[in-house]
Amino acid sequence: MLTPEETAKLAAANVTREFPNFPAHLVTSPTEDTRPRTLHPAFYGAYDWHSSVHMHWLLVRTLPDLPPAASATYTGILDRHLTTAHLGTEAAYLLDRPGFERPYGWAWLVALAAECRDTPWGDAFGPAVDAVERLLAGWLPKATYPVRHGIHTNSAFALGLILDSAERAGLTARTADAVRDRLHTWFADDHDAPAHWEPSGQDFLSPALTEADAMRRVLAPDAFAGWLDRFLPALRTGAPCALLDVPVVSDHADPQIGHLLGLALSRAAALRSIAGALPAGPVRDRLTAAAAAHLAAGLPAVDRGDFTTDHWLATFAELARRA
Numbered sequence: 548m549l550t551p552e553e554t555a556k557l558a559a560a561n562v563t564r565e566f567p568n569f570p571a572h573l574v575t576s577p578t579e580d581t582r583p584r585t586l587h588p589a590f591y592g593a594y595d596w597h598s599s600v601h602m603h604w605l606l607v608r609t610l611p612d613l614p615p616a617a618s619a620t621y622t623g624i625l626d627r628h629l630t631t632a633h634l635g636t637e638a639a640y641l642l643d644r645p646g647f648e649r650p651y652g653w654a655w656l657v658a659l660a661a662e663c664r665d666t667p668w669g670d671a672f673g674p675a676v677d678a679v680e681r682l683l684a685g686w687l688p689k690a691t692y693p694v695r696h697g698i699h700t701n702s703a704f705a706l707g708l709i710l711d712s713a714e715r716a717g718l719t720a721r722t723a724d725a726v727r728d729r730l731h732t733w734f735a736d737d738h739d740a741p742a743h744w745e746p747s748g749q750d751f752l753s754p755a756l757t758e759a760d761a762m763r764r765v766l767a768p769d770a771f772a773g774w775l776d777r778f779l780p781a782l783r784t785g786a787p788c789a790l791l792d793v794p795v796v797s798d799h800a801d802p803q804i805g806h807l808l809g810l811a812l813s814r815a816a817a818l819r820s821i822a823g824a825l826p827a828g829p830v831r832d833r834l835t836a837a838a839a840a841h842l843a844a845g846l847p848a849v850d851r852g853d854f855t856t857d858h859w860l861a862t863f864a865e866l867a868r869r870a
């Protein structure tokens with residue numbers, strides 16, 4: 548695991564690095580200014596918008612663990628990025644493009660706002676949080692089906708992250724209830740998940756485990772234990788379960804195959820959280836052991852000096868660490 552100083556240095560290097568950049572922006576005019584800093588004055592770095600948002604989250608989380616001199620350096624970066632004007636521009640961009648970063652980027656923005664609540668940047672997030680709230684209100688009622696992919700569009704991961712952050716970020720209770728209701732509607736009757744289909748070749752999330760971790764957030768412990776027995780019966784019977792096996796990563800530098808490094812860490816986080824919601828016993832022990840194996844496999848890749856993974860992977864190490 549990186550030290551706090553190494554983590555902050557990595558996060559800061561990413562959020563201030565404008566190029567290379569992969570903007571998910573529809574160009575509508577030959578004269579349009581599409582430079583990253585123009586489109587996203589707060590979140591122009593770290594290769595793409597969502598990575599910039601969650602690398603800011605990582606930097607803010609790390610500040611309390613730094614010595615004062617180092618903290619002042621990184622605070623200066625946040626002061627320049629997380630201004631009322633810059634976040635207002637980001638909010639307007641989101642509202643003008645309701646499908647942009649839905650729902651993964653929305654969730655990370657809410658998580659960042661929650662992390663900044665008691666900091667000098669907290670008040671600046673009001674318009675951005677309001678934008679996400681408005682976007683959720685427009686999207687959730689028509690989201691008839693969840694997206695179960697193991698990448699950014701995964702519905703369960705994003706809504707679970709939103710629930711973790713909603714109150715501190717300033718989302719209304721009405722929005723949090725709408726998120727819970729949608730998770731119930733999508734997943735409450737699920738059973739016999741095809742765990743043997745995982746992982747896909749570019750997953751950084753487990754469709755089954757993100758769903759289970761989302762339901763862990765909305766069900767009472769007894770109800771959740773029963774739901775998990777129906778959803779992943781192999782855990783109770785002791786049968787083999789592919790979700791517990793550490794993924795094989797054949798090429799760490801390949802941008803898509805390298806996603807599987809993140810899968811090891813996101814699985815570790817989900818497995819630890821799910822285990823913590825279960826009573827003592829064989830299932831809990833099995834999940835805890837698998838979480839430790841996944842964490843041990845994923846952590847060495849967090850800072851390799853390769854921008855392909857360095858621009859995002861440390862965030863998932865932090866999720867696993869805090870689970």
